Amino acid sequence: MKFIIAIIKPFKLEEVKDALAEIGIDGMTVAEVKGFGRQKGHTEIYRGSEYTVDFLPKVQVEVAVADDKAEEAVATISQAAKTGKIGDGKIFVLPLEQTVRIRTEESGDEAL
Numbered sequence: 001m002k003f004i005i006a007i008i009k010p011f012k013l014e015e016v017k018d019a020l021a022e023i024g025i026d027g028m029t030v031a032e033v034k035g036f037g038r039q040k041g042h043t044e045i046y047r048g049s050e051y052t053v054d055f056l057p058k059v060q061v062e063v064a065v066a067d068d069k070a071e072e073a074v075a076t077i078s079q080a081a082k083t084g085k086i087g088d089g090k091i092f093v094l095p096l097e098q099t100v101r102i103r104t105e106e107s108g109d110e111a112l
Helices: 010-022 067-081
Strands: 002-008 029-035 042-046 049-053 056-065 089-095
Touching: 002 010, 002 067, 010 056, 010 067, 056 067, 067 089
Parallel strands: none
Antiparallel strands: 002 056, 002 089, 029 056, 042 049
């Protein structure tokens, strides 16, 4: 099993969710986060004063998938989240040792 963490632009969330649903991945966890990478934030003017916004709003999507679905899920997220501009985000893939569905006590791929 793999645990996929994707940091994407907030307005791309619905596209990513719909694209994952099309390949059979329905469950996910989503959190609003802030951060920066090479983008390094930007400057804004508020009430006549210029200030730097270091941390930009992003969305973190977490998905647990079976090993055989991992590549397809990463490709799907990448394609759906891509704008071609700086700040599109990152995808991290980690090994997932165990998954347990609390209600039924199923484990492994059955719990996904």
